[in-house]
Amino acid sequence: MTPFKPTPMKVIVLASLLTGGSALAAVQPITTLPLKLDAEQRWHLPAGEYRGSFSVDQSMQIICEPGAVIQSEGQGNAVFISAPDVRIEGCTLRDWGRDMTAMNSAIFIGPKARGAVIRNNRMKGPGFGIWVDSTHDVSLIDNDIEGDPSIRSQDRGNGIHLYAVHGAKVIGNHVRQTRDGIYIDTSNDNLLQGNTLEDLRYGVHYMYANDNQLLGNTTRRTRTGYALMQSRKLTVIGNRSEQDESYGILMNYITYSELRDNFVSDVRSGSADGGMVSGAEGKALFIYNSLFNVIEHNHFERSAVGIHLTAGSEDNRIADNAFVDNQQQVKYVATRLQEWSAEGQGNYWSDYLGWDRNNDAVGDVIYEPNDNVDRLLWLYPQVRLLMNSPSVQLLRWVQSSFPVTKSPGVKDSFPLMNLPTMPQTQRPTL
Numbered sequence: 001m002t003p004f005k006p007t008p009m010k011v012i013v014l015a016s017l018l019t020g021g022s023a024l025a026a027v028q029p030i031t032t033l034p035l036k037l038d039a040e041q042r043w044h045l046p047a048g049e050y051r052g053s054f055s056v057d058q059s060m061q062i063i064c065e066p067g068a069v070i071q072s073e074g075q076g077n078a079v080f081i082s083a084p085d086v087r088i089e090g091c092t093l094r095d096w097g098r099d100m101t102a103m104n105s106a107i108f109i110g111p112k113a114r115g116a117v118i119r120n121n122r123m124k125g126p127g128f129g130i131w132v133d134s135t136h137d138v139s140l141i142d143n144d145i146e147g148d149p150s151i152r153s154q155d156r157g158n159g160i161h162l163y164a165v166h167g168a169k170v171i172g173n174h175v176r177q178t179r180d181g182i183y184i185d186t187s188n189d190n191l192l193q194g195n196t197l198e199d200l201r202y203g204v205h206y207m208y209a210n211d212n213q214l215l216g217n218t219t220r221r222t223r224t225g226y227a228l229m230q231s232r233k234l235t236v237i238g239n240r241s242e243q244d245e246s247y248g249i250l251m252n253y254i255t256y257s258e259l260r261d262n263f264v265s266d267v268r269s270g271s272a273d274g275g276m277v278s279g280a281e282g283k284a285l286f287i288y289n290s291l292f293n294v295i296e297h298n299h300f301e302r303s304a305v306g307i308h309l310t311a312g313s314e315d316n317r318i319a320d321n322a323f324v325d326n327q328q329q330v331k332y333v334a335t336r337l338q339e340w341s342a343e344g345q346g347n348y349w350s351d352y353l354g355w356d357r358n359n360d361a362v363g364d365v366i367y368e369p370n371d372n373v374d375r376l377l378w379l380y381p382q383v384r385l386l387m388n389s390p391s392v393q394l395l396r397w398v399q400s401s402f403p404v405t406k407s408p409g410v411k412d413s414f415p416l417m418n419l420p421t422m423p424q425t426q427r428p429t430l
Contacts, residue, residue, distance in 0.1 A: 026076060030054045030062065045091070053096075055080045056088075064091035064121075072096040072125070077108040087117040098126035098148075100157060105131040106145070109138055118143060128157030129178060134164040141171045147178035153201050158183040165190060176200070181219070184209045192217060202227040203244070206234065214239060223270065224250050232256045239263075246270035247286050248303065251313075254290040260297050263421070267303035281305060284326065287313040296320045296342075299421040305331050309410075314338065322348040322421045330369040330410050338410045346414035348421075356417045363415040 033050055035043040043060055047067030053076040056062070060083075069092045072078040078093040088107065097104030104127035109116050111134040119141045123129050129145035132138050145159040159175030162168055165187040173195045175181040181197030183205045184190060193215040197203035203219030205227045206212065212231070216238040219225035225241035226249045228234060234257040241248035241264040248264035251257075269282040282304030285295075289311040299322045300306045306326035307318075319342040323329045329349055332338065340347055344362070354365030 027053045027055050027080065030056045030060075030079070035062070042087075053077055053080070056083060056086050058083050059085040061087040061089070062091070063087075063089050066090075068092065069094060074098070074126075076102075077104055078106045078123075078125075080108045080110065081113040081116055082110045083112060084114045085116075086113060087119070088121060089117070089119045090121065092122045094124050096125045096127050098151070098155075098157075100127070100155070103128060103131050103133075103157075103161075105129065105157065105161075107131075109133060109135060111135050113138070117141070124148075126151055126156060128161050129159040129175065131157075131161045132163065132165050132168060136165070137167040138165065139169045139171070140173060141169070143173045145173065145175045145178065147176070149177045149199075153179055155179075158205075159197070159200075161185070162187045162190060169193075170195060174198075180205045181222070183207075184212060188212065191215070196220075197222065203241075205229070206231045209234075213237075218242065219244055221245070224248075225264070225267075226250065228252065228254050228257070230254075234258070237261050241284075242266065243268065246282065248284045248300070249286070250283075251285075251287045251290040251293070253288070254293060256292050257290075258294045258296075260294070261421075262298045264299070264303070265301045269304055283308045283331075287316070289313060291315050293317070297420060298322070299324065301325055304328065308332070309338070317342050319343075319345050319347060320416075320420050322350075322419055324348070324350045324419070326350075332410050340410055340412045341414040344414050346412040346416055348416040348419050349412070352415050352417075354415060361417050363417055365415075367412040367415040369410055369412075 033045055035045055037043055043062050045062060045064045045068045047065050049069045049071050051071050051073055053072050056079065070078050071094050074095050074097060076097045078096040093106040096106050106123035106125055107118055107130045109132045114136050116138045118130060122144045124146040126148040130140055140160060147156045156179045158180040159178040160170060160182045162184045166189055168190040170182060170192045171194055176198040178200060180202040181200045181204060182192060182195065186208045188210050191213045195217045198220045200222045203222045203225045204214060204217065207229050209231045211233045213235045218240045220242045223245045224247040225244040226239060228250060229252040232255045236259045238261045243266045245268045248267045264284040267282040267284050284300035284303040285307045287309045290313050293316045295316055295318045297320045301324040304327045306323040306329040308331040314336060318340040329351060349367055352363060352367050354363035356363055
């Protein structure tokens with residue numbers, strides 16, 4: 001007997017029979033909804049629940065009236081946009097698909113959808129919130145995106161995902177309980193401003209993205225607040241990291257970038273099955289193999305480690321920052337001396353014990369946070385039990401008396417006597 005070989009049409013018909021015809025009618029034109037045209041050439045969607053997945057293949061503005069809900073019943077994208085200059089505003093979208101390979105999203109913005117505006121929508125579902133694919137000049141403003149916390153974090157979609165995007169404005173969104181809050185992949189010249197990102201893996205995640213601006217955002221209770229990776233010419237100004245885990249700001253292969261006026265506090269140590277993760281001991285700023293960056297006027301406080309540099313992270317300008325009440329201010333093990341001051345201006349260190357005899361607000365004694373004893377403690381944490389013992393005190397005296405025994409490390413030749421940044425409770429709300 002000749003085996004049955006299904007043709008593409010037979011597959012579609014069979015799928016239609018098995019699903020009661022839904023395979024053929026899975027995606028409906030948005031114009032099948034009871035849209036009402038107003039005098040301003042905008043279409044209004046009345047209150048009600050509209051089930052299914054919908055496509056927008058023409059330039060139009062869709063304004064949802066209060067109570068208008070698109071319920072996708074766990075399948076596909078709630079809305080797929082394939083035309084330029086589309087605006088969707090005020091809609092509630094729920095329960096779209098969870099297929100990460102198919103990039104199921106509440107709103108999927110395709111390559112032809114240049115100039116899309118997605119504003120003031122509410123989304124709750126397991127897949128991606130908004131996926132922007134290879135297009136230009138989109139605006140994602142004041143949206144509320146919530147993932148499904150019943151699903152493992154790594155199996156959820158990102159709240160906002162930009163792939164090969166240019167000129168996007170992502171402003172004032174609130175994202176929580178997704179995988180990453182905002183993921184930027186191979187996308188240049190984009191602005192992320194004033195977004196609030198909570199209870200996530202990474203709040204903001206850059207990969208191979210250049211010339212981007214990250215301004216005035218807030219992350220809370222993420223496993224890394226800001227993961228800046230394999231990118232250059234990032235402008236990272238005025239952001240906050242509050243009670244994040246493992247890393248407040250992580251820089252991995254970042255070059256020619258500026259970090260200024262950021263505030264990182266209370267970074268918690270990473271944990272798994274009740275134990276601390278090795279290497280994730282609550283770092284306010286972690287710099288890995290990153291060069292030629294300007295890191296100025298930032299505030300890092302109440303974390304296990306204030307700043308950790310490793311893997312050749314040299315030739316960075318680090319000055320006018322505040323390191324306040326971190327359990328360990330600096331962790332740096334390398335073979336080259338690092339000078340952390342610029343033009344007679346160093347950093348503020350809450351544990352600095354020097355003095356200022358001429359009252360110029362700069363300490364008269366060089367601050368060196370990582371001597372040989374510190375290195376010994378990093379390699380053998382159990383030695384901390386002997387911190388105040390005569391033997392450890394003798395080691396420190398020998399090191400200070402015989403400089404030949406000193407290893408290269410961090411030196412701040414002009415430590416600041418006064419806090420250059422405001423305490424967290426006094427900082428203005430962005």
